[in-house]
Amino acid sequence: MSATLAPVAPARPDVQHGLALRQTAYLIGRSLRILRREPVYLAFTLLQPMVWLLLFGALFERVADLPGFGDISYLEYLTPGVIVMTAMMSAGWAGTAFIDDMQRGVMDRNLTSPVSRGALITGALAYQAVVTVVQSLIVFGVGLLAGARYDGGVAGVLVVLLCATLLAVIFAALSCAVALMLRSQESLIGVSQFLTLPLAFMSTVMMAPALLPGWVGTAARYNPVDWAARAGRDALLGHPDWSAVLGRAGLLAALTLVMAWLATRAFRAYQRSV
């Protein structure tokens, strides 16, 4: 046996950690490559948030005349909400890539390789985070072009990006977990549709808090979409109560960890079924 063909030695535990990080990076690269090679999909991923903003902005323009919105334009009010809503909706699809991998042998091959389950999940989640940041910046750009002005400045923009990213990761993790447990594209899309639209509407994404009907207002308090929308809006539009912003961001971060853990666990459900 020649030297180049000698069997690999099993990796030492101390190099495993760095390896997992690099594996994550390569998996993100793979997902971005798929996105790049599907121009139609890429176009819609970028177009969709613009459509949301301009459509809802035009549709409900007069809503901001109602008391409860303060002296900002509806477009300004709407921007952070559309950003977090877009983040959630695209993240809902994250699991479909897992299902493609399961329907081919890719998932089975990866699970018999030394790639950690954690890296497979963080690869998918980090990719979704990248997509979210790009989509969010597009919405900001479209908003600015359409005449909106955001008093919160750079700090405000960063808070919106952070909250949108956390929300995206939460829903991407949930989507991956559902994908691993149900293993069917149709079921995943069903679950995702069932959750995302009601969550978007049971929040202050489009309607000022004071104007929400009573029970919707109550539901919104437990809705992560609303946490992200409010924290982002507070930071972006003027004089935020930073402790409230931090509180909501903290809730989002905690839920992110829970969901990522759940998704990693869901590999067991998948492996029991193969």
Next chain:
Amino acid sequence: MQHAIEAEGLVKTYGKGAKAVRALSGVGFAVPRGTVFGLLGPNGAGKSTTTKILTTLSTPDSGSAVVAGLDVAKEPGRVRHAIGYVPQKPCFDPTATGRENLTLQGHIYGLSRSDIRARGDQLLERFGLADAAHRVTKTWSGGMQRKLDVALALMHRPRVLFLDEPTTGLDPEARADMWAEISGVTRADGVTVLLTTHYLEEADHLADRLVIVDRGQVVAEGTPEELKGGLDGDTVQVELADPGQQGSARAAIAAVRGVSAVGADGARLHASVGNGAATLPGLLAALEGAGVPLASVTVARPSLDDVYLRHAGRSFHSADRAGLDGTEVAA
């Protein structure tokens, strides 16, 4: 002799209660290092299930397995470094080029950049994929895609390679090509190969040793020669013009001198005989005397099909069809 794979008493049931399917009921075998081992069986026999357990993808209800000297239940992480796995379903990324597929695989195993480049070149060259390496793989032919699947599994130089039906769905030319690659892998790299297949010729051609699996159990084990040698002799196969005459034809054949056993599979009857050429005239005369017209007659040296028929009690092809129709072995 040291074994690359040792499986013992593997039992696996999918699902629970009334819907439970017993996929394996006590599969065991040992694979000597540096050899090609065949797992031959019809649809639903339990080939993939066995492979999934040995590659740490799935866990058995009971039984144990050691791969490359490591217990799959106790040290799955180390087993994963030592093995390569080509699942039954295609596992390359169709949106990536051949080179990109290999590069990602190398990174997953933590190979260095220069090694990834060199090993990628070597495998692309060896599998005849170098010219297509920069093309997106969804435009490749089926045979090239399947070869890429195998190359991916070899990227990190595993000691044991698992191939789950590597040639199913390939045209004869691509299959012959793949056979040459698989033999090359053991010869050049000293890799132990476990290969599952539906094709008797494939097992006969490639496997140093093989087991025949049927309904979750090993029904025969040995080298292809040993298995064929265990049979009495030749087989005369007659196909009846009228399947309704099976009963009378069977009785007529059984009475012929030199016939030791008769099996039936629809309109086909198989007679085990010591010497085909010597027995044939008497056999034909007996059928003519009984008024049984024939559609065809063949005399065959023992094949793995006969081995299968002998041990599983049904012909390979009818078992395959039964498996496809979803006739499953209840737990």
